[in-house]
Amino acid sequence: MSAIGRGWRKLAVLLRSERFGGDLDEEMQFHCEQLVRELREQGMSPEEARCAAIRQFGNLTRLRERSHDVMGFRLETVAQDLRFALRQLRRSQGFAVTAVLMLALGMGASVAIFAFVDAALIQPLPYTQPNRLADVTESLALFPRGNLSYQDYLDWKRMNKSFSSLAAYHGTNDLLQGPNGTVIVSGMQTSAEFLRTLGVQPAMGRDFNPGEDSPNAPATLLLTWSGWQKWFGGRKDVVGQTVQLSGEPATVIGLLPRSFVFAPGGKLEYLRALQPRNECMKRRSCHNLYAVGRLKDGVSLAAARDNMKAIAAQLEKEYPDSNRGQGASVMPLAQAITGDIRPILLVLLCGAGLLLLIASVNVSNLLLVRAEKRRREMAVRGALGASWRRLVRQYVTEAALLAAAGFALALPLADTAMRLLRSMIAKDRLDAMPYLQGLGLTPHAWLFAAAVAMLAAALFSVPPILRLPAEHLREDLNEGGRGSVGRVWKRLGGHLVIAELAIAVVLVAGAGLLARSLWRMLHVELGFEPDHLAMLSVELPEVEYPRPEQQAAATQAILDRVRMLPGVQAAAASTLPPVGCNCNTDWIRFVGKPYNGVHNEVNDRQVSADFFTTIRAQLVCGRLLTLADDARHPKVVVINEALAQKYFPGEDPIGQVIGDTDLKQDSLRKIVGVVANIRDAALDSGMWPAEYESLAQDPDTYFTLMVRTAGDPKALLPEMAAAIRQINRSAGIEQETTMEARIHDSGTAWLHRSAASLVGGFAALALLLSVIGLYGVIAYSVSQRTREIGVRMALGAQRGAVQSMILREAGWLAALGIVVGLGCAIAAASLMKSLLFGVRAWDISTLAAVAAVLALSALLASLLPARRAAGVNPVEALRSE
């Protein structure tokens, strides 16, 4: 009969335990009466017969108990174990508090990090069948996930056989005329099928109709919940209202549900129909879109990718000019959304897991010491008849109790940690991570915590059980009181400490490498001076400045006005400020150089004349832009050294002429100067060739104003905004910041800083815990060897010798732990290579520093017990034994 079947029947009996007792009573009652009848038939009087029957039956209660014994779970013994375990823990409060705190710390950290992982990577996106949604874009050698051009999108939509619908979108800003002046509002332009592709229905009003995204349809928009609150204060009659978006009327046709989020769009206030009105949408070579597609039933992602790649290849043949090298990228939408924080989250989860491991090992070690001390107690219990099973159950009960206490404490701890971590994320960054709204003690997090607690309970049961006296009961009884260190414990405890130290080394080394990466990143060569630079973005209303000359004049007027502000040393404008991205690129070719049709992709920015002097970039040769480089003069351009080296190796680029791929007359511009590389892109991105055209010759309604000031740049921002409003009251102003803050808060710096500081926190805790672990082991070993030390001293050992003996013992453990840890650290660092910047996984100085820190901590941890050992009074030590 299988044990499981027996367990089930027991459980069934237990659940009906009252009936079981009743059954048994009635049954025995019946038996008794039958006996009485039988005896009376043999001629006994009723009274005699009853007495005889009861005599024959024996002690009814005892009989009932014996039958119960066969059946029951002995719940009362479980309660007994529990009571005893509680009493044990209360008796050694120091141990109990330490163990539970360590456990709660480790568990809390892992549950908190797991909750982030769950919200970002495990919880499905809030759309219908989100795993059938794919992110669809063009791809280039330089941009694995590049933008999609509108003309290509139309062809992809028409030709593909993989998607039941394919929707295009791009982020957009508009000027909204509000009661408090003009504000820049942010939303997305989407093709009509966008919401249908995601499977989202409006909460009020209707979705875009097919065709509302054609160029001549009346402008329509859907509000998001936050847009509704902000624009209309949550007014009910919002559907059908007309708003002025960048000076043009648009009708509100619907309201999105409150739960609607779309991470790639960031903080959305509205969705506008994507109407291909501007020049870019007509050019196949202008890439400004992304697309999301819903896979047809039965079509795999790989099949869809092949399909899109084939179409891209076909288009490349058809339009070699614009589509050369334009491939296709198809990936799960979830990957496109959380791809960038995935590695850091996984690293953090590993870090938290390692911390938990250290905490558990530490608790195991404490339990082992206790088990050692309790050998005699267990031997006595065994001698008095407790079965091996019962003794095991005692330890399991205690382990479960510890794990349960840790669990109970870890949950609020994790909740607090989550709130804290979330509050540390900047508001606009949080907007780009809407999936973090689902953060909290979700059922997943509970489940995870429970699983961890159960694992911990199992883990904690093992070491003491290994130490249970099995056959050598008598030896234990004899030796128990004397308390010599069991050899098994010494080996196991030593191994545990080595493991702890090794894990601590991994974490400290990881933190060290991440911190070094961050430092390297924040001190990367910028090519300009970021201090004392105030910056903000300006959007001029296009309706007021439709012509380029007007835009150029307004820009110049703003620059002149801002330059008048007190403390301002220089002011400049750029269509894209430094430390942004390798984006807004241009395909160029050179007059008088052979051209094979390859796309020479370079960063393209339009800057005002004072740009280079304002940010203090270095001129290498030629000249900088001047005010004379305006629309009335021939077009000029300044290039960076990377462009000069790539396209003019060993030549003088000054005087050379750059044009578009067709060398159209109006695209030609002469190179007048070369500047040292300016960091256009993110801190960890490569340096690309870049060209800086004159903003006066190629103006824009949207640009970033950069101002160098003598004083605090942050204090200047309101004055700058006021100055701009003096030129144009309805200009939109956003992203007021300083260059240093921009660098400090940039996405890459933020990611690396979060990784470094969190792993650093884990490492500090790990170091502390492992040092406590080492201290515990050495101190216990010393306390158990008091007698041996007393004998040594009585025989003439010097105190110094005793001290160095203990230190040697600790030194061995520490050395082994550090060596093993360094090996693991290099392996671990190779796994998180994507998070390292300018540092190799085997960075010798970091690893050496880590080893030194660990060695020093280990020395400190063992110094105290070593001194105590040296302080042993041999007379007392020998007498006390």
Add this chain to the structure above:
Amino acid sequence: MSKADLLPGTLDLLILTTLKRAPLHGYGIAQSIKRVTDEVLTVEEGSLYPALQRLLLQGWVKAEWKVTETNRRARYYALTPAGRKQLGMEISKFEQMMAAIGRVLADAGEA
């Protein structure tokens, strides 16, 4: 009334064998064993009920409340298929033991 001590482990065998013929209540089982063995073997109530619980737990017998011929409610035990199989094993084990004891006795007789 001369009583013989049961050989260890034979109580289960006796109960199962008794139940093989027909379902019986606890008193009936005790009576039946007493009758069949001419009162040589008696099953004490103190061992009978724990043994029955054990057999129930193993799944070798099942219990059901029924009404007796004398119109009393009693708990009837019946053999399950698993119990039948177990009985076969117990019998062969017992026979092996008896044969072994027999050989020992025969050996002693020859000497």
